[in-house]
Amino acid sequence: MYIHDYHGSKDIDIGFHVETNDLTGLSEESPFIKAINSLEANGFVPISQRFVKFYHTETRTELTEQESKRLAQPFIFNLYVDPIVDHIPANVMELLGFVPIDEPLLSAVFQSKKYTIINAFGTKLMLPCPEVLLATKINALHNRTKDHKKIKDICDIYALVWHSKIGHKELHRKLSTLLDVEHTVGILSKINGDDYEEAANALGIGTLEFSNVIKSFTHI
Structure with missing residues (x-):
């Protein structure tokens, strides 16, 4: 058996389409804002444009931010979630306090239907x-x-x-x-x-x- 350093991402990217009429301002009811609120409600901590949840590498139990600060780094696994939008709405800084990562190519996923649906983790996922x-x-x-x-x-x-x-x-x-x-x-x-x-x-x-x-x- 061969063991190699893992070079792949340990984070989850979630893409969102911002409708044209939302470019001037997102509402609190938009899917993107709801997702951000859901991440925070489920214990993810905002760090710049990302959200993170901490886990103990040995016990696999969830850690609070304060608990993670008392442990050495080898005992902490950081699970990052990166919310990504295809266009940046004008009022997103006002609503969230940060400007999200943007990837214009995501528009093709939503507008040109360049995606496939899979069943995973007990739900349906849309994959580019x-x-x-x-x-x-x-x-x-x-x-x-x-x-x-x-x-x-x-x-x-x-x-x-x-x-x-x-x-x-x-x-x-x-x-x-x-x-x-x-x-x-x-x-x-x-x-x-x-x-x-x-x-x-x-x-x-x-x-x-x-x-x-x-x-x-x-x-x-």
């Missing part, structure tokens, strides 16, 4: 289609400065290309409706040998096998 997730990861990679997050993005790109249930050519075609092809090629072509090696090691596969997947997809 692979091309939307891939587009967000490529854009994120373009702006990365921290090495560990860059490697995580590269791992995610590999996983989306290799494990999506649609062919590479079809995925490439669908991606081109969201991102300019030259933009995509330019970003993916900047992944260097060291990046490929580190990402491949993180997933426990060969560097050549890993790099060939992304390179062949880049130049379809």
Whole structure:
């Protein structure tokens, strides 16, 4: 058995569509505001644009913020939730005291119905289609400065290309409706040998096998 450092996110992203008539101001009854209120009611603590709940790594019990401050970091697991909107409403700072993360590509999920529904955790979840997730990861990679997050993005790109249930050519075609092809090629072509090696090691596969997947997809 091989054990590798985990480079993936330990947080939950929840996307929200902001209707055009809400851009000038969200109401307290909007799904986004209701979700924020629900997170706080369920013990999540706001930290900048994120919300976090603390757990003991050994007992798996929930911790209060004060309890977490009395423990050493190895005994604390932080569960983060990132609320993300496709557009930022004008009055969101007034309502919440922070400006949420925005990802305009989320509009495709809600307005163009680029999603699939799955049953999980006792409910139905709406998941973005692979091309939307891939587009967000490529854009994120373009702006990365921290090495560990860059490697995580590269791992995610590999996983989306290799494990999506649609062919590479079809995925490439669908991606081109969201991102300019030259933009995509330019970003993916900047992944260097060291990046490929580190990402491949993180997933426990060969560097050549890993790099060939992304390179062949880049130049379809």
